[in-house]
Amino acid sequence: MTPEVHRLLETLVAFDTTSRTSNLPLIGFVESLLDQHAIAHHRDPDPTGTKANLVARIGPDVAGGVVLTGHTDCVPVEGQPWTRDPFTLTEEAGKLYGRGTSDMKGFLAVVLAALPALVAADLQRPIILVLTYDEEIGTVGAPSAVASLLATQPRPEVVIVGEPTSMEVVNAHKGVRAWTTTVEGLDGHSSQPQFAANAVAAIARIATYIDDLATIHREAAADPRFSPPYTTFNLATVHGGQAINIVPRRAELTWEYRPVPADDSDELRDQVERFAREEVLPRLRAATGVGEITFRSDAAAVSLDAEVDGSAERLVRELTGYDGPGRTVPFGTDGGHFQIAGLSTVVCGPGSIDQAHQPDEWIEIAQLEACVGFVERLTARLTRALEPDAVG
Numbered sequence: 001m002t003p004e005v006h007r008l009l010e011t012l013v014a015f016d017t018t019s020r021t022s023n024l025p026l027i028g029f030v031e032s033l034l035d036q037h038a039i040a041h042h043r044d045p046d047p048t049g050t051k052a053n054l055v056a057r058i059g060p061d062v063a064g065g066v067v068l069t070g071h072t073d074c075v076p077v078e079g080q081p082w083t084r085d086p087f088t089l090t091e092e093a094g095k096l097y098g099r100g101t102s103d104m105k106g107f108l109a110v111v112l113a114a115l116p117a118l119v120a121a122d123l124q125r126p127i128i129l130v131l132t133y134d135e136e137i138g139t140v141g142a143p144s145a146v147a148s149l150l151a152t153q154p155r156p157e158v159v160i161v162g163e164p165t166s167m168e169v170v171n172a173h174k175g176v177r178a179w180t181t182t183v184e185g186l187d188g189h190s191s192q193p194q195f196a197a198n199a200v201a202a203i204a205r206i207a208t209y210i211d212d213l214a215t216i217h218r219e220a221a222a223d224p225r226f227s228p229p230y231t232t233f234n235l236a237t238v239h240g241g242q243a244i245n246i247v248p249r250r251a252e253l254t255w256e257y258r259p260v261p262a263d264d265s266d267e268l269r270d271q272v273e274r275f276a277r278e279e280v281l282p283r284l285r286a287a288t289g290v291g292e293i294t295f296r297s298d299a300a301a302v303s304l305d306a307e308v309d310g311s312a313e314r315l316v317r318e319l320t321g322y323d324g325p326g327r328t329v330p331f332g333t334d335g336g337h338f339q340i341a342g343l344s345t346v347v348c349g350p351g352s353i354d355q356a357h358q359p360d361e362w363i364e365i366a367q368l369e370a371c372v373g374f375v376e377r378l379t380a381r382l383t384r385a386l387e388p389d390a391v392g
Contacts, residue, residue, distance in 0.1 A: 002113060005368055006096075009109035010089040013098035019137045022050045023072045030054060030131065033112055037119045044148040046141065051133040053145040057153055058118040059126030059382070066315070066378065067128045067149065067159040067343070070108050071135030071334060074100040080359035094365050101363040102351035107162030110350065110371040118379055125382045128153055135334055138178060138299020142337040150341065158312040161335040162349030164356060164363075167370045170347035171313050171326035172225060173333060174232075175264040175303035178256040179295055181206055181276070186290040187242070187249035196247035197291045200240040202284045203251035206293075207235050209275050210255055213268065223260035225306075225328045231259040231268070232330075254298070258330065261305040269295065302336025304345060312344040319377045320348065329353065348374075 015026040027043065034041045034056050041056035059065065077086040077099055084090050086099040096106075111129060118127055130149055134140035149156075163170075183203045188196030214233035222230050233255065240251030257268055276293045284291035306326055307313065313326060326346075331353060339345040350367035 002372065004113040005109050005372065006089075008112050009096065009101065009106060009368075012105040012109055013089045013100055014087055016087055017073050017100070018076050019073045019134050020076070023133050024050065024052060026072050027052050027054050027131065030112065033115060037115050039115070039119065042148060042152045044144055046133060046144075051141065053133060053141050053148060054129070054131040055145070055148050055152055056129045057126045058115070058129070059123030061154055062125060063154040064157040065126035065128055065154065066382065067130055067156045067338070068111050068162060069130040069132065069145075069159060069334060069338070070104045070111075070162045070349070071132045071141070072108070073134055073136050074103065074105070075136050075357050077359075082359045084360065086361070095362040096365060096368075097360055097362045099361055101361055102164045103353070103356035103361070104163055104349060104351070106164075106351055106363045106368055107349040107371060110368060110375055111162070113372075114375045114379070117376070121379050121383050123379070123382050124384060125157075126154070127378070127382065128156055132334055138176065139301040139332065139334050139337060140299075142334040145334070146337050146341050156343060158315050159335065159338040159343045159345040160312065160316060161333050161338075161345065161347040162371075163333050163347050164351035164353050165327065165329070165348050166352050167320055167322070167348060167350055167367065167374065168324065169313055169316050169320070169322050169326050170329050171304070171306040171310070172261065172328040173304045173335070173347065174226060174258045174260055174330050175336060176256060176258050176299055176301035176332045177266070177269060178297070178299035179254070179269060180298055181253045181255065181272075182294050182296070183251045183284065184292040185249050185251075185284055186247075186288050188247045190245045190247055193247050194287050197249075197284050197288050198247050199251035199284075200248040202280050202291070202293065203238060203240060203253050205280050206272065206276050207238065207253055207255070210235060210272055213271065217263070222262055226260055226330060228330075229260075231257055231263045233257045256299070258332070259303060261303040264303040301332030302340055304333065304335045304339055304347065307344060310344045310346070312346040315381070316346050316348050319374055319381065
């Protein structure tokens with residue numbers, strides 16, 4: 001691993017980019033690096049102006065390039081038993097410790113360290129860097145990042161998402177759909193429930209229906225590529241009620257499902273919503289005519305499905321020498337948003353997801369070195385003269 005990769009990773013880890021905070025200091029740092037090398041870049045702010053995506057191109061203004069993309073946010077450290085400062089990079093026994101080292105600032109450090117070599121190379125097709133915000137809370141920034149990419153850059157041929165896969169090829173992952181369901185009823189004295197509308201009873205019926213859906217999909221075992229091989233559901237939190245002698249007026253349920261690609265749509269949410277509207281709401285309103293049930297989308301990570309002879313997978317296999325089967329993973333990435341825009345996409349990056357989100361998160365130096373070699377080979381590949389299907 002080069003000293004520059006170490007220095008950049010140290011700097012990136014020092015930025016607390018927990019999703020609840022702004023990523024703009026980190027974005028500004030990357031922009032300063034790009035400016036040093038006269039690399040044009042485009043900042044895409046979120047609606048609040050406190051976060052942003054970033055798109056930059058190194059190389060010619062021609063179609064057929066390669067996107068290297070990663071998210072800038074990380075998960076919280078509160079409540080975890082860290083034995084070292086999570087925002088100070090520390091080295092021990094061939095490992096680098098710090099929040100985001102594996103997920104996924106290690107990948108970003110390798111790419112940023114390669115900027116001088118990329119600028120000096122005689123690239124025939126561009127490398128396009130795309131940094132996103134709020135991936136960890138539902139790939140929030142990815143849709144606008146993809147739109148910004150397609151609006152400001154020549155259409156690329158390949159997208160590589162640098163999430164931690166131990167530099168192996170991941171060609172499919174599940175999606176994520178997260179929801180908050182809220183019931184508004186009517187409170188009253190517990191001795192006179194006929195004059196009230198019990199929100200907790202309603203939310204319990206909805207939760208039971210979701211749990212029944214989970215059983216149906218578990219028994220279907222729809223996609224053996226994944227572990228587990230079916231769409232999973234999680235009833236996460238329930239809040240409601242004030243006291244034992246008050247009929248509860250309000251209740252809230254947060255829940256999610258992680259669909260295999262075949263189930264990846266809002267249809268499962270629609271099933272729950274129909275049940276709530278047709279079965280639960282009439283019962284809630286039966287005594288008083290009062291009651292409302294609402295659904296709010298909290299996250300929507302699009303699944304990634306294996307492509308038939310995909311150019312992204314072929315390129316990454318060539319560059320890594322990986323000849324094993326394409327892997328699948330149960331976690332989500334920004335990759336699905338690129339794929340549904342018609343861009344060939346795979347996930348491949350240094351480190352292991354087993355270390356991500358953990359206290360004392362770490363990445364092996366050997367993994368960073370493997371990623372350095374990968375970017376060097378990609379650079380050499382894109383210096384070849386243009387020819388039909390050159391990238392693939």
